[in-house]
Amino acid sequence: MKKSLDELLQHPSIWQASRAYRPRRAIATGFVSLNESLHDGGWPEAATSELLCEQTGIGELRLLLPALKQVQKQKSLVAFLAPPHLPYAPALKAAGLNPQQVLVVCPHSAREWLWCADQILRSGACGGLVSWGLQTAIGNRDLRMLQQAAHQGDCWHALFRHSREARQASPSALRLELTSDQEHAGHLQIHVLKQRGGWGGQNLSLALGDTLHKHSAQTLKQQAVHLAPLPSLRDSAQRSSASIRAIG
8 A cells, every 4th residue: 555655655746845846858948048947857757737818820839949949859750730730741840840740630629629639648649739729618527538648648749729728727737828929029028827837927039030930920820731631630530521641
């Protein structure tokens, strides 16, 4: 019995006041000031990070690019779920990503969205999932399921949600609110709402650079080819009409 209890207490999600802080695995964000503001020093691995914003196109994807490049080096596949626009392959390639290792999944309903997110996270096939749930109602129970799926599949999950959800309680490991910086072009304002193991309330402005700027006029260009479903989705592919694509 004591052995089982000791094993349980070693779980990284269990905090013990009697023990010194043990840093969890994290993915460096690529921005020094953001790393310094986060308790774990980066995006929490195998967990959900919520990014809340009122609209898309404020630089939110550029914020994730440095981490996505690291994820591709460790576990080649990354997935985009329900992006508002189809990502433009040449722009991603110029930013250092391999477009042939980026899957784009386009569900047709909120139920499909949740099922696809859960399956991708649990599959173990992807090192990272970027999902857009701006138009999807995600309850606390669903967020907890996605958090557990990310842990099980050892997958970093970046979840975009509308800023109106900021007051909703959430089990996600990290929650950031994003707004465009009206005073400084190319900057993104970030407010830390919650972070696992540390305090929230930090505010910072990040200079994102122009990695995707030269391709911005073409980001809506529809270029895609069909790809077979992920390994964990293959057996159940007939249950979902969501389209799965690779760009590049």
